[in-house]
Amino acid sequence: MNDINKPPASVDTDANGTDGTEGAEGTTGASRNVAAPKAGSLEAVATTVPTGNSVSAYVTNYVQRLRGGEMGSLPAVTGLVLLVIVFSILQPTFKGLFNLGNMLTEGAGPIFIAMGLVFVLLLGEIDLSAGFAAGVCATVMVRLMVGYHAPWPVSIGAAIITGVIIGLLIGFLRAKVRIPSFVVTLAFFLAFQGVALYIANNGKGQKGDITITDSVVNGFDGNQMPIWAGWLLAVLIVGGYAAVKFLAQNGRRRQGLNTEPIAVIAFKVGAIAVGTFLAVYALNQNRSINQAAGFKTVDGKLVKVAAQELSGVPWVVPIIIAFFVVWTFVLSRTRYGRHVYAVGGNEEAARRAGIPVDRIRISVFVLCSAMAAIGGIMIGSNVQSVSVANYGGNTLLLAVGAAVIGGTSLFGGKGRMIDAIVGGAVVEVIYNGMSNLVKGTNSAAVQYIVTGVVLMLAAAVDALSRRRAGSSGL
Numbered sequence: 001m002n003d004i005n006k007p008p009a010s011v012d013t014d015a016n017g018t019d020g021t022e023g024a025e026g027t028t029g030a031s032r033n034v035a036a037p038k039a040g041s042l043e044a045v046a047t048t049v050p051t052g053n054s055v056s057a058y059v060t061n062y063v064q065r066l067r068g069g070e071m072g073s074l075p076a077v078t079g080l081v082l083l084v085i086v087f088s089i090l091q092p093t094f095k096g097l098f099n100l101g102n103m104l105t106e107g108a109g110p111i112f113i114a115m116g117l118v119f120v121l122l123l124g125e126i127d128l129s130a131g132f133a134a135g136v137c138a139t140v141m142v143r144l145m146v147g148y149h150a151p152w153p154v155s156i157g158a159a160i161i162t163g164v165i166i167g168l169l170i171g172f173l174r175a176k177v178r179i180p181s182f183v184v185t186l187a188f189f190l191a192f193q194g195v196a197l198y199i200a201n202n203g204k205g206q207k208g209d210i211t212i213t214d215s216v217v218n219g220f221d222g223n224q225m226p227i228w229a230g231w232l233l234a235v236l237i238v239g240g241y242a243a244v245k246f247l248a249q250n251g252r253r254r255q256g257l258n259t260e261p262i263a264v265i266a267f268k269v270g271a272i273a274v275g276t277f278l279a280v281y282a283l284n285q286n287r288s289i290n291q292a293a294g295f296k297t298v299d300g301k302l303v304k305v306a307a308q309e310l311s312g313v314p315w316v317v318p319i320i321i322a323f324f325v326v327w328t329f330v331l332s333r334t335r336y337g338r339h340v341y342a343v344g345g346n347e348e349a350a351r352r353a354g355i356p357v358d359r360i361r362i363s364v365f366v367l368c369s370a371m372a373a374i375g376g377i378m379i380g381s382n383v384q385s386v387s388v389a390n391y392g393g394n395t396l397l398l399a400v401g402a403a404v405i406g407g408t409s410l411f412g413g414k415g416r417m418i419d420a421i422v423g424g425a426v427v428e429v430i431y432n433g434m435s436n437l438v439k440g441t442n443s444a445a446v447q448y449i450v451t452g453v454v455l456m457l458a459a460a461v462d463a464l465s466r467r468r469a470g471s472s473g474l
Helices: 055-067 074-090 097-106 108-122 130-148 152-175 181-200 215-220 227-254 262-283 316-333 335-345 347-352 357-383 393-406 417-437 443-472
Strands: 294-298 301-305
Touching (some): 055 262, 108 130, 152 357, 393 417
């Protein structure tokens, strides 16, 4: 799925509304009615879809793109596979069905926050307050529910609006007052801890968490889809991916551009289908830890009762997919998305091209804080309570780590929404695998160390790949 939606590099469109280029991260695509570049040439390497109608030409150009520094999410995907293999060997319970579902629900909150951080990182900015902003928004939601008995749509709407206001404030201070985003968000990182505590405790000096009693909110990241709905979701994922690939191929062919070989598209669709259906099949099994029957007293008699079953795809999965599809479309198929990449790639050039740079900068912080609000809601739903301690530096670490490890550049102009999901999977596997593997008083310390080392490696790969791309002319 790494190339499902490459971000366009150009801010201009042709008469039909299509991008004049199809390149990603500053690369340039072939133009209409221009002869296809020779396979293996620098021009061929610089196109988004590796050129050539044969599989061998496709592979050749793809390898040259990798050598040129355009690796995308490949390091993260490779690392994810290796980590799963290693943890499965070292800790047998890691590959259990219960743990699979547990990782999906635990990792959802940071993934939502990471989706918002992708927008900020694309501009070369940073938001250190995203974790506690999620906490502020979640406490607004739960305080309205518990203290004022507001229905869940009103409470969630208020939480998201709170996120939007936070983003507007951060964006204004960065774009108009010209305070560096690191300083602004670090200040809010400190301040939002107090704000969240004040709201959670209703202005009193108490400490502790607030239980979420609404079954709908608790079900977002706690309930499972019906078995049939899981299979329907799998069909929609595979069918949607296949439709995107073939429509993109037909569109490029009509414009006289190079296309992926049919064999390559068939392989990708087949791989997605196998992975998706296997995952749904596994999640549809009963993954309850205790599957032994129990007993209870009914009318003075001891009656045998079946163990509670836990099966089905968690509801948070289609929610993640829905946001992924929407934000991927925004970044890759809209004028706004092109402007985000343009500002992140070269702010001065974007300004001279007439792009409202300040408005773009404010908007990405708004999107980031709004997604932080959704992430905060999902974290609360997972534990069925809101505690300020759940939204601290660790949450921010996991979210930023997810975006960067997935392939989004810290230097701006390079990244996709899939990076948040792939990177989120890597971070959750590390966090979960290390907690199962390392026991005792030092387990948390080892988790932090390993996650930090992986984040550092991801940043190093990003810096080296950019240097390699610059030296190769891509």
